[in-house]
Amino acid sequence: EPEVTQTPSHQVTQMGQEVILRCVPISNHLYFYWYRQILGQKVEFLVSFYNNEISEKSEIFDDQFSVERPDGSNFTLKIRSTKLEDSAMYFCASGMKGRVNTGELFFGEGSRLTVL
Amino acid sequence: DAKTTQPNSMESNEEEPVHLPCNHSTISGTDYIHWYRQLPSQGPEYVIHGLTSNVNNRMASLAIAEDRKSSTLILHRATLRDAAVYYCILRDTGNQFYFGTGTSLTVIP
Numbered sequence: 579e580p581e582v583t584q585t586p587s588h589q590v591t592q593m594g595q596e597v598i599l600r601c602v603p604i605s606n607h608l609y610f611y612w613y614r615q616i617l618g619q620k621v622e623f624l625v626s627f628y629n630n631e632i633s634e635k636s637e638i639f640d641d642q643f644s645v646e647r648p649d650g651s652n653f654t655l656k657i658r659s660t661k662l663e664d665s666a667m668y669f670c671a672s673g674m675k676g677r678v679n680t681g682e683l684f685f686g687e688g689s690r691l692t693v694l
Numbered sequence: 695d696a697k698t699t700q701p702n703s704m705e706s707n708e709e710e711p712v713h714l715p716c717n718h719s720t721i722s723g724t725d726y727i728h729w730y731r732q733l734p735s736q737g738p739e740y741v742i743h744g745l746t747s748n749v750n751n752r753m754a755s756l757a758i759a760e761d762r763k764s765s766t767l768i769l770h771r772a773t774l775r776d777a778a779v780y781y782c783i784l785r786d787t788g789n790q791f792y793f794g795t796g797t798s799l800t801v802i803p
Contacts, residue, residue, distance in 0.1 A: 613738075623792060634790055669738070682743070
């Protein structure tokens with residue numbers, strides 16, 4: 579069964595460093611998302627991406643964050659100048675065109691980011 | 695974002711049916727009702743969705759009240775692998791989904 583894959587599974591970084599989290603969505607999906615979950619808290623929406631541009635973003639997704647689809651397969655989340663409060667599990671998700679609005683998002687296993 | 699209310703936690707015995715309730719009194723006419731679950735240390739997983747009619751799939755059933763102000767996710771025979779946090783979500787006007795705190799389901803052997 580096709581799945582969303584994320585790398586790395588765990589990254590430890592020093593405060594102030596830049597981090598890139600990578601995702602390979604399911605191949606025929608056209609909608610891509612990043613969510614995050616701080617330990618013990620809710621899953622929070624960060625950003626959605628379609629047709630090579632951001633379609634929606636939350637208040638959390640400020641200038642510190644950026645997303646990119648550098649080639650036909652990868653979808654990346656870049657976090658510049660990381661802060662302690664960026665420590666969280668980051669989930670990538672993808673959905674098929676035409677089915678996204680009915681709710682079927684496929685999530686990856688997540689990338690755990692620890693900022694020291 | 696449209697709000698849902700779920701119990702914080704529920705327990706079920708293994709191999710018994712589980713009914714997970716969700717209230718969404720402010721639902722709009724075009725909002726779909728979605729259910730996702732999150733197993734320990736994993737990403738959210740799609741369970742089921744519906745608009746007005748009851749829905750069945752291989753994982754669960756979704757019963758939607760006639761006024762659409764509440765719904766119930768039904769797991770017909772709970773297994774230990776069904777222990778997870780279950781989220782009832784209404785689609786926002788955009789494409790994103792807002793996850794609440796969900797219901798933590800404990801399955802007792």
